[in-house]
Amino acid sequence: MxxxxxxxxxxxxxxxxxxxxxxxxxxxxxxxxxxxxxxxxxxxxxxxxxxxxxxxxxxxxxxxxxxxxxxxxxxxxxxxxxxxxxxxxxxxxxxxxxxxxxxxxxxxxxxxxxxxxxxxxxxxxxxxxxxxxxxxxxxxxxxxxxxxxxxxxxxxxxxxxxxxxxxxxxxxxxxxxxxxxxxxxxxxxxxxxxxxxxxxxxxxxxxxxxxxxxxxxxxxxxxxxxxxxxxxxxxxxxxxxxxKTLPYRMRGHVHNAHLLAEFLEQHPKVENVMYPGLPSHPQYELAKEQMLAFGGMLSFNVKGGTENAIKVIQSVRLFTRATSLGGVESLIEHRAAVEPPDTKTPWNLLRVSVGLEHIDDLIADISQALDEI
CATH class of the missing domain: 3.40.640.10 (Type I PLP-dependent aspartate aminotransferase-like (Major domain))
Known part of the structure; x- marks a missing residue:
């Protein structure tokens, strides 16, 4: 089946x-x-x-x-x-x-x-x-x-x-x-x-x-x-x-994450986007080979360091500033701040669990938050 x-x-x-x-x-x-x-x-x-x-x-x-x-x-x-x-x-x-x-x-x-x-x-x-x-x-x-x-x-x-x-x-x-x-x-x-x-x-x-x-x-x-x-x-x-709804929810997560990743990759205030569905990802070809779809998670580095990354998460209105992932609502987190002191996560990295809201609304919210820095 x-x-x-x-x-x-x-x-x-x-x-x-x-x-x-x-x-x-x-x-x-x-x-x-x-x-x-x-x-x-x-x-x-x-x-x-x-x-x-x-x-x-x-x-x-x-x-x-x-x-x-x-x-x-x-x-x-x-x-x-x-x-x-x-x-x-x-x-x-x-x-x-x-x-x-x-x-x-x-x-x-x-x-x-x-x-x-x-x-x-x-x-x-x-x-x-x-x-x-x-x-x-x-x-x-x-x-x-x-x-x-x-x-x-x-x-x-x-x-x-x-x-x-x-x-x-x-x-x-x-x-x-x-x-x-x-x-x-x-x-x-x-x-x-x-x-x-x-x-x-x-x-x-x-x-x-x-x-x-x-x-x-x-x-x-x-x-x-x-x-x-x-x-x-x-x-x-x-x-x-x-x-029961997992396969259909995942389609929405993947769709939204891919479009949001493409938007962020072109934004002048974003240093780098980490999403396996982007051709720029270092292991893109491997991801295409072993994954059935690229998932609903992405991370991106904000230009200007920690201060600007924090400004972005303080400025979002639709994304929820919270830990965890995989829910229908979109979450954003300054990841290094919640990890141990010896973390390897860059301090300008924001992790995003892309939810099932309309993608235009998600892009608009991230866009206005990036405009604040």
Whole structure:
């Protein structure tokens, strides 16, 4: 089936009791056993599983084309589960501009337990020089946050697998509508479901999707259930509902982002635009090859430095000055200001989550804000 059909039907289960077209929210924390102690429906306790969570995992798995999926209470919880699944002393290779929440998580929570190096993964030819005997995980993030760097998933994965290294790809910026890392060789895909899956800035969640239901995945599943960092039934219900419109929403995000990027690239007060759909992007040809669409995120550098960048976000009227991304409303953020002191993000960079407003209104708002500097 096509993605539009999968998004609508794969996450739904007709209620056997009421025959409701849409699956109801099951808030129960525990489930009745049969006389022999068995659980014919497969549900025992809310932390272990829930009907709404099962349907959420089913639709995300189907969209990604994976063997199984696991839902979490946040993207960071999903990422942390991957790190917890590794043996102490495992070496991780991660991008030098890895999402700061997971970068900080490694440094603050796993320092001394795991080893890690942050390197430029846009140059796949250098990957082998960082591999150690204890390297067990390659973490790819493409497009990256916030500089929209593109890494060659297929080539990096091939090198990793030749060295018996597992590969996880953070696909949050792309969504399964714009990129399918499992089809390019990745072992597991990670998402912050808070973003495009939720799509309305009102749900926090995360997800992992695996290519194989192997021993490593069963370990991840055990951590999910024993650790309990799982989404509530209502959150799962609303995520399933939001995913029904994901393919159509992504079309709008991509359309608007591309037009806004083209406008900004021609503006005299903009130094540089980072959007993989622009021919000027350093990895444009690679993006065309491995992405199904270029996504709804872009960043741009404002001429004149930090002061002018701040003036722009102070002057917008339609864009909301806020963290996060993937909602129907457009957001803009001075990214370096919210990242750790050792951030590699330029201080004149503004990150934009392009929403579903009319593109003419978005361009007019950015234009008037740039006129203020």
């Amino acid at each position: 096509h993605k539009e059909t999968i998004a609508i039907h794969a996450g739904n289960h007709t209620d056997e009791g009421s025959h409701a077209v849409i699956q109801p929210i099951v808030m129960s924390t525990t489930f009745v056993r049969d006389d022999d102690g068995s659980t014919p429906k497969g549900f025992i306790y809310g932390r272990a599983d829930n009907p709404n969570r099962a349907q959420l995992e089913k639709v995300i798995c189907a969209l990604e084309g994976g063997a199984d999926a696991a839902a979490f209470s946040s993207g960071n919880a999903a990422g942390m589960t991957i790190f917890q699944s590794l043996k102490p002393g495992t070496h991780i290779i991660a991008p030098d501009d890895m999402y700061h929440g997971l970068n900080s998580q490694l440094k603050a929570m796993f320092n001394g337990i795991l080893e890690f190096d942050f390197v430029d993964l846009t140059d796949a030819s250098k990957l082998e020089s960082y591999i150690k005997p204890n390297t067990g995980l390659l973490w790819i993030e493409t497009p990256s946050n916030p500089q929209l760097k593109i890494s060659d998933i297929k080539r990096l994965t091939r090198i990793a697998h030749e060295n018996n290294i597992k590969v996880v790809c953070d696909n949050t910026f792309a969504s399964p509508i714009c990129q399918l890392p499992l089809s390019l060789g990745a072992d597991i895909v990670m998402y912050s479901a808070t973003k495009y899956f939720g799509g309305h800035s009102d749900i926090t969640g995360g997800a992992l999707v695996t290519a194989k239901n192997d021993g490593w995945w069963q370990n991840i599943r055990n951590i999910q259930q024993l650790g309990g960092a799982v989404p509530a039934p209502m959150d799962c219900y609303f995520l399933v509902r939001s995913i």
